[in-house]
């Protein structure tokens with residue numbers, strides 16, 4: 001067993017000179033037997049917060065983790081440091097698992113990683129009770145504690161059963177850790193895990209070394225290619241896409257262009273996934289094209305960029321996914337291309353699933369918060385932190401909005417035209433047709449529906465096609481317009497559109513850069 005002060009263990013066992021942020025306070029609190037809820041961003045150093053107390057207290061630290069694929073890596077790393085560690089999950093053969101249990105009962109382990117479903121078996125709980133009779137459980141660490149929240153993107157029903165730890169082992173300290181910090185998730189974690197008495201350690205969620213940028217999609221592949229060529233020709237990074245199909249197509253396309261790109265999604269064979277993940281972790285300069293199935297717990301410090309070709313589902317998702325960049329503290333880019341099509345398909349996806357209504361409502365609100373972020377003209381760091389209930393001191397001077405402040409314009413009249421065109425055409429057409437009507441184009445569809453007769457036909461010639469598309473995108477994002485998801489994605493007026501149509505409310509929108517200008521400004525860099 002390792003002995004010594006926290007500081008000595010940090011230095012001698014882990015090889016670090018000093019604690020970071022709240023680590024020391026957390027370690028001391030848990031060593032003294034207190035329960036803790038630790039909210040720390042990805043890369044903040046959560047592992048030491050339970051590893052060091054486990055080494056300092058009598059007995060074994062039991063770590064509950066949903067990340068079966070990563071337990072092996074964590075245990076290997078600990079063994080390298082000379083810490084006796086093991087894991088128990090479904091990847092072990094029966095005999096291997098029995099051997100781990102024997103080591104556990106012989107008190108030979110200081111850290112044991114367990115999958116929640118394994119921990120909750122009566123057989124395992126009985127072993128723990130026997131250990132606990134001699135105070136041989138140092139602590140319980142509940143990693144990725146947000147998995148207990150059903151509103152989060154990583155809900156694991158088994159996490160609900162973890163209250164048993166408190167009920168059956170009231171004297172063993174528990175430390176719950178997560179990088180998901182929004183207030184509703186936090187209170188749900190406290191409630192579901194009976195952590196009312198736990199001290200909360202909330203770190204700043206700011207990731208000052210990440211430069212956020214949201215660009216408007218016009219030719220996403222070309223934009224991605226430009227971004228990679230100008231800023232990350234040799235770097236490791238992650239490209240997130242919404243669907244498995246798009247992951248595969250994008251990875252194949254990047255490969256054709258000569259990039260070292262690999263696909264990752266839950267539909268791939270387990271062996272392929274594991275091979276691709278290993279390559280990404282071990283080799284330099286690999287680009288992983290992935291769905292959100294990739295990333296939780298990935299500890300690759302030098303991921304230099306995270307690119308989103310599709311919208312994440314929420315601010316939490318965006319923060320988590322972009323947070324995988326720059327864990328080493330060096331500058332990293334979070335780049336996203338986004339357009340009206342994304343808003344429409346994301347809304348369709350959320351609404352068409354068979355989740356209960358209440359859940360859909362919550363998810364739509366979360367999506368709206370993300371859209372608000374995309375369209376925001378304020379400093380990205382400020383907007384993100386405010387979402388997590390934190391204030392960022394001043395502007396970051398590094399994100400897109402700080403570097404090239406967004407111009408806004410009084411779009412009240414344009415919004416009235418755009419909304420009224422939806423109304424006059426019967427609230428069932430998509431944006432392309434609506435713009436044709438506003439611009440007075442006599443297309444076959446316009447003729448088919450006799451829309452050249454409408455009062456809105458041709459009233460919008462002052463703006464170009466691109467500008468109308470920007471107006472519609474922003475009106476959808478701001479909630480003036482709904483997308484009909486039962487039909488074919490036609491646009492409909494939301495309640496919020498009324499005061500605008502009645503002339504009671506002004507609408508200010510961001511002035512998007514012209515696509516041509518955007519391209520040249522990219523090329524210049």
Ligand code: ADP
Pocket residue numbers: 016017018019020023040041042043044045046047048299301327
């Ligand atoms: P998290 O679980 O919060 O994402 P980790 O525990 O994996 O973060 O730590 C992230 C990285 O920071 C790891 O490479 C870890 O070794 C390193 N680290 C953690 N604490 C310290 C420290 N006090 N000093 C130096 N490096 C640290």
